[in-house]
Amino acid sequence: MRTLYHFPLCPFSRKVRVVLAEKKLDFDLIVENFWERRRAFSALNPAMQVPVLVEPDNKVLPDSYAICEYLETIYSENRLIGYSEVESANIRRLVSWFDNKFFHEVNKYLIHEKILRYYTRVGAPNSEAIRVAKANIIPHMEYITFLTEENMWLAGERITLADIAAAAQISVADYLGEVPWDSYPAVKDWYALLKSRPSFRKILNDKIPGFAPPKHYAVLDF
Amino acid sequence: MRTLYHFPLCPFSRKVRVVLAEKKLDFDLIVENFWERRRAFSALNPAMQVPVLVEPDNKVLPDSYAICEYLETIYSENRLIGYSEVESANIRRLVSWFDNKFFHEVNKYLIHEKILRYYTRVGAPNSEAIRVAKANIIPHMEYITFLTEENMWLAGERITLADIAAAAQISVADYLGEVPWDSYPAVKDWYALLKSRPSFRKILNDKIPGFAPPKHYAVLDF
Incomplete structure (x- = not known):
C-alpha cells in the first residue's frame, strides 16, 4: 500500500494529499510529529521533513516538489x-x-508561533511574528483576487497544482483563524470551489489536539 | 535572442545561467536591480523577482523552478x-x-544584511542575523560532505541540477566571504569540480559595485 508520512497542518503534506486524491490514488496516512525527530523517520528522510x-x-x-x-x-x-x-x-x-x-x-510564522511553540512548550506565541504574518497575507489575498479575475482557477480554466498549492497554504492559515475572508470575496468564491471537491474535503476534517479551527473552517458555505 | 534578467548575486539567477550554459544555449544578460521596482520589469514579472x-x-x-x-x-x-x-x-x-x-x-540573511541594506541605504548589517547565517551554513556543509562520500556529484556519477542549485547558493555565500572552507575539504573538492566548468567560470567573474569578493573566490585552486 502507498503510505504518506504527513503532519495535518503542514501545507506541503496537504498539497500532496490533494494531488494523490485528484489522481484517484489510494494511500494510508501516518502522522509524523517531525519536531520529535523520531529515529525511524530520520532513516526515511534525513532532512526530517514531511511529507514523505x-x-x-x-x-x-x-x-x-x-x-x-x-x-x-x-x-x-x-x-x-x-x-x-507554456x-x-x-x-x-x-x-x-x-x-x-x-x-x-x-x-x-503562524506554524512556528502557534503550533510548534505549543507542542514543544517553549512559551507563548510571539505577537510581533503573528502581526507580521497578518500583514503579509494581504498581498497574497490581492494576488489571488487578481488571478481569478480572468479565470475561474488560478492558471486557467481547470484546476491545477497552482490551485492546490495555494489552497493548501490558505487552508492552514484558515485553520489558525488568520484569513481575512470578508475583504476578499473573489478569494472566497475560488476557495469554495476547492472546498467542495472530495479531494479537499478530507483534509478539512482533520483536527490536531489542542487546536480547534474556527466554525467556518470546514463549512462549504462560509 | 534569448535574454535573462538577473542579479549577479541572486543564487536562483546563477542556477539558471549555469543550466543555460550546460545546455549550450546562448543568451544575453540584463542586470535587474529588483529592489528598485522598475515599472518595465514589473510588466514582465509582477512578482518583481529575478530570474526572468x-x-x-x-x-x-x-x-x-x-x-x-x-x-x-x-x-x-x-x-x-x-x-x-527515481x-x-x-x-x-x-x-x-x-x-x-x-x-x-x-x-x-546574507543578501539582506550585506547587499540590500547597502544598496537601499537602510543602515549597517544586523550582526545577529549574520551570526545566524554563519551558524546555519554548518549543517549544509556537513550535508554536502555526506552526499559526496559515495559519489563525486551530489546525486550520483554525473553533474545534475542538484549540484548546480547547491553550488549557486554556495557561490553567493562565498562571494560574501562566509563559507568555512578549511573545515570541509570534501565540499572544497566537490566545489572545485564546479568551478572548473566553463558554465560556472562566467558567473565567478561577475562583480557587483561596492563589494569585492575574497581573493580565493574565483581561483580554481583555492
Whole structure:
C-alpha cells in the first residue's frame, strides 16, 4: 500500500494529499510529529521533513516538489501540471510563489508561533511574528483576487497544482483563524470551489489536539 | 535572442545561467536591480523577482523552478534532472533542499544584511542575523560532505541540477566571504569540480559595485 508520512497542518503534506486524491490514488496516512525527530523517520528522510511518500514498491520519496513531479510523470491521467510547456511553466511559477513566498511570509510564522511553540512548550506565541504574518497575507489575498479575475482557477480554466498549492497554504492559515475572508470575496468564491471537491474535503476534517479551527473552517458555505 | 534578467548575486539567477550554459544555449544578460521596482520589469514579472527568462520567441518565463523544468523539457540534451523517475525525484529533492533550506537559512540573511541594506541605504548589517547565517551554513556543509562520500556529484556519477542549485547558493555565500572552507575539504573538492566548468567560470567573474569578493573566490585552486 502507498503510505504518506504527513503532519495535518503542514501545507506541503496537504498539497500532496490533494494531488494523490485528484489522481484517484489510494494511500494510508501516518502522522509524523517531525519536531520529535523520531529515529525511524530520520532513516526515511534525513532532512526530517514531511511529507514523505512511500510508494507500493517501497520507493521512498521525500519533498513535495519531487513528489508532485513524480506523480505527474507516473500517473499522467488528470494532469495537474499542464498540457503544454507554456502552461506548465505558468503553473510551476505559481506553485513556487505559494510554496515559497506564501509559506515563508505567512505560514512559517503562524506554524512556528502557534503550533510548534505549543507542542514543544517553549512559551507563548510571539505577537510581533503573528502581526507580521497578518500583514503579509494581504498581498497574497490581492494576488489571488487578481488571478481569478480572468479565470475561474488560478492558471486557467481547470484546476491545477497552482490551485492546490495555494489552497493548501490558505487552508492552514484558515485553520489558525488568520484569513481575512470578508475583504476578499473573489478569494472566497475560488476557495469554495476547492472546498467542495472530495479531494479537499478530507483534509478539512482533520483536527490536531489542542487546536480547534474556527466554525467556518470546514463549512462549504462560509 | 534569448535574454535573462538577473542579479549577479541572486543564487536562483546563477542556477539558471549555469543550466543555460550546460545546455549550450546562448543568451544575453540584463542586470535587474529588483529592489528598485522598475515599472518595465514589473510588466514582465509582477512578482518583481529575478530570474526572468525571455525566450527567442518572446515567451516570458519567471521563476527558476519553472525555468529549469521548462529548459529540461524543451532542450532535453545534456539532461540535468535525471534519466529515470527515481533519479529525477532524488535530484528534485536536493534542488528543493538547497533552493529552500539553504537559501532561507543562510543566503537570505546574507543578501539582506550585506547587499540590500547597502544598496537601499537602510543602515549597517544586523550582526545577529549574520551570526545566524554563519551558524546555519554548518549543517549544509556537513550535508554536502555526506552526499559526496559515495559519489563525486551530489546525486550520483554525473553533474545534475542538484549540484548546480547547491553550488549557486554556495557561490553567493562565498562571494560574501562566509563559507568555512578549511573545515570541509570534501565540499572544497566537490566545489572545485564546479568551478572548473566553463558554465560556472562566467558567473565567478561577475562583480557587483561596492563589494569585492575574497581573493580565493574565483581561483580554481583555492
